[in-house]
Amino acid sequence: MQLNRLVEFYKTMGDPTRVRIVSLLAKGPLHGQAIAGKLGLTAPTITHHLKKLREVHLVYERRDKNTIYFYLNSSLIKQQAEVLSQLLEKRGEELENMVEDSLERQKIIENFYTKDGKLKNIPSQRKKKLIVFEHMVQGLKKGKKYDEKEINEFIKQFHEDYATIRREFIINHYMYRENGIYELNPEEMWAKPE
Amino acid sequence: MQLNRLVEFYKTMGDPTRVRIVSLLAKGPLHGQAIAGKLGLTAPTITHHLKKLREVHLVYERRDKNTIYFYLNSSLIKQQAEVLSQLLEKRGEELENMVEDSLERQKIIENFYTKDGKLKNIPSQRKKKLIVFEHMVQGLKKGKKYDEKEINEFIKQFHEDYATIRREFIINHYMYRENGIYELNPEEMWAKPE
DNA sequence: CATCTAATTAGAAATATATCGAATTTAATC
DNA sequence: GATTAAATTCGATATATTTCTAATTAGATG
Numbered sequence: 307m308q309l310n311r312l313v314e315f316y317k318t319m320g321d322p323t324r325v326r327i328v329s330l331l332a333k334g335p336l337h338g339q340a341i342a343g344k345l346g347l348t349a350p351t352i353t354h355h356l357k358k359l360r361e362v363h364l365v366y367e368r369r370d371k372n373t374i375y376f377y378l379n380s381s382l383i384k385q386q387a388e389v390l391s392q393l394l395e396k397r398g399e400e401l402e403n404m405v406e407d408s409l410e411r412q413k414i415i416e417n418f419y420t421k422d423g424k425l426k427n428i429p430s431q432r433k434k435k436l437i438v439f440e441h442m443v444q445g446l447k448k449g450k451k452y453d454e455k456e457i458n459e460f461i462k463q464f465h466e467d468y469a470t471i472r473r474e475f476i477i478n479h480y481m482y483r484e485n486g487i488y489e490l491n492p493e494e495m496w497a498k499p500e
Numbered sequence: 501m502q503l504n505r506l507v508e509f510y511k512t513m514g515d516p517t518r519v520r521i522v523s524l525l526a527k528g529p530l531h532g533q534a535i536a537g538k539l540g541l542t543a544p545t546i547t548h549h550l551k552k553l554r555e556v557h558l559v560y561e562r563r564d565k566n567t568i569y570f571y572l573n574s575s576l577i578k579q580q581a582e583v584l585s586q587l588l589e590k591r592g593e594e595l596e597n598m599v600e601d602s603l604e605r606q607k608i609i610e611n612f613y614t615k616d617g618k619l620k621n622i623p624s625q626r627k628k629k630l631i632v633f634e635h636m637v638q639g640l641k642k643g644k645k646y647d648e649k650e651i652n653e654f655i656k657q658f659h660e661d662y663a664t665i666r667r668e669f670i671i672n673h674y675m676y677r678e679n680g681i682y683e684l685n686p687e688e689m690w691a692k693p694e
Numbered sequence: 695c696a697t698c699t700a701a702t703t704a705g706a707a708a709t710a711t712a713t714c715g716a717a718t719t720t721a722a723t724c
Numbered sequence: 725g726a727t728t729a730a731a732t733t734c735g736a737t738a739t740a741t742t743t744c745t746a747a748t749t750a751g752a753t754g
Contacts, residue, residue, distance in 0.1 A: 313516050320511030322504060323712080338731060351713055353732055372722060372729050387585030391578055393526070517742080532701060545743055547702055566699055566752055 310411070311362070315386050318362045323347065324355050331365060331378035338374065415441050425465040428474075433499040436478065439471070443480045443490065452488045457481075505556065509580055512556045517541070518549050525559060525572035532568065557609065560638075562657065575638050575687075609635050619659040622668075627693040630672065633665070637674045637684065646682045651675075 318324060326345055330336060336344075342352045356376060359365040364383070365376050414437050418426055425442070429435045442464055446452070452460070454472075461468035475481045478497035481488050512518060520539055524530060530538075536546045550570060553559040558577070559570050608631050612620055619636070623629045636658055640646070646654070648666075655662035669675045672691035675682050 310516075313514060313519055315514075316510045316512075317514030320507060320514040321712080322507050325504070325507055325510075339729090347712095348714060349731065350715080350733080354712070357732090369721080372720095372731095374731065384585055387581045390584060391581035393522075393577060515742085533699090542744065543701065544703080544745080548742075551702090563751085566701095566750095568701070 312386070312389060315362050315364075315382075318358050318364065321355070323351075324359060327352075327355055327359065328364065328378060331376060332380075335368070335375040335377045337376065341376070411437055414438065419464075428465070428467070428470065435474070436497055436499050439474060439478060439480060440496065442471075443475065446481075446490050450489070454486055454488065457488050506583070509556045509558075509576075512552050512558065515549070517545075518553060521546070521549055521553065522558065522572060522577075525570060526574075529562075529569040529571045531570065535570070571638075573635075573638050575634065578687075605631055608632065613658075618657075622659070622661070622664065629668070630691055630693050633668060633672060633674060634690065636665075637669065640675075640684050644683070648680055648682065651682050 319328070323345065327341060330341060330344060338349055338352050338356070341356075342349050345352070356365060360367075362382075364379055366379055367374050367376050369375075414429075414434050418429060418434065418438050419441070425438065429438055442461070446460065457472055457475075458468045461471045465471060475488075476483055479491050479495045480497075481490055513522075517539065521535055524535060524538060532543055532546050532550065535550075536543050539546070550559060554561075556576075558573055560573055561568050561570050563569075608623075608628050612623060612628070612632050613635070619632065623632055636655070640654065651666055651669075652662040655665045659665060669682075670677055673685050673689045674691075675684055
């Protein structure tokens with residue numbers, strides 16, 4: 307449970323349009339055009355907000371023919387409510403540690419990635435390496451199957467040494483490989499620094 | 501621009517600096533300079549954030565000589581956690597009612613308290629009275645024992661008629677008294693408006 | 695009332711965000 | 725493969741936000 311997540315969650319909920327979308331989806335799934343219509347906004351605007359809602363996993367989607375239906379991830383809301391109510395039960399120090407962790411993480415990412423998202427070099431310290439990789443795999447889609455070439459291409463967006471990084475992805479359980487097909491593991495399986 | 505206060509709460513929590521301030525204040529009250537020091541930011545920046553935190557009633561303040569101490573309003577966090585967790589159980593109209601309730605509560609507090617935290621007068625309507633008292637007892641520490649004089653002093657910060665309010669605290673089960681010693685009750689025992 | 699300390703305001707720079715219209719992509723279907 | 729409906733990306737613009745320094749205010753105390 308990172309602080310970042312809490313802050314991102316609130317930042318995301320801190321916009322009236324997005325809260326309106328969430329309340330709409332609380333009643334049931336809807337497709338983009340329907341949302342746009344009900345809110346009197348254009349499709350690109352809805353896409354923009356759905357992207358943010360997806361980033362914090364508040365919504366997920368399911369395709370039916372030509373139409374993508376967006377669903378509210380209700381359990382996340384419950385989970386976040388829990389986090390919030392526990393915010394105070396926690397001792398101050400613990401909380402401050404969480405904050406510090408999150409800041410450190412941010413700093414590492416800023417240090418190792420250029421402003422336009424390239425990885426400057428692969429950290430040798432395990433902890434930093436994991437943070438850097440974890441950041442990178444954000445760009446992969448959950449549930450999607452990639453062949454090796456796709457994975458290479460994906461990694462090359464960040465760094466030329468795709469072979470090493472691809473191997474690291476497997477070693478640290480970010481992904482698994484079967485018959486040359488790669489897929490993202492659930493986050494619980496990822497290697498975590500002690 | 502007049503935004504929903506619910507959204508304002510989320511927006512306010514959606515900033516890492518402010519969450520850090522909240523986490524510091526969760527440990528106990530602090531004055532501005534101390535916060536600035538701990539966070540490595542300047543005083544004006546802290547003022548800026550405290551202003552926002554105050555706007556959503558997440559913090560309140562109390563002056564001691566030259567120094568203003570900022571306190572966390574813990575019950576608001578719990579309250580918002582509650583709102584969030586119930587967001588999904590409810591639907592449609594019900595949800596809007598909840599939002600309305602939350603807004604009404606804020607409004608009542610704003611109506612009956614001055615900007616610097618004084619109680620203008622004791623509401624006669626039971627519902628409003630309870631909301632106003634509930635807000636006031638936020639300033640008392642859970643588990644701490646107070647003698648009558650301390651309680652009087654505490655209440656006098658808000659209103660001159662400490663005797664009436666002290667009595668109300670007991671009647672409505674915010675506190676209990678034993679041998680002239682007062683202590684906060686667990687929140688479950690507090691009187692709640694129907 | 696002069697002086698001190700803490701807090702706030704004012705103003706500016708850098709960054710981020712919400713929204714749109716136009717162009718492009720995606721996936722189903724003919 | 726061409727067509728179509730939906731979603732997304734791109735680029736632009738207007739508005740907000742965070743943070744700073746410098747100047748000002750508020751309140752306590754000698």
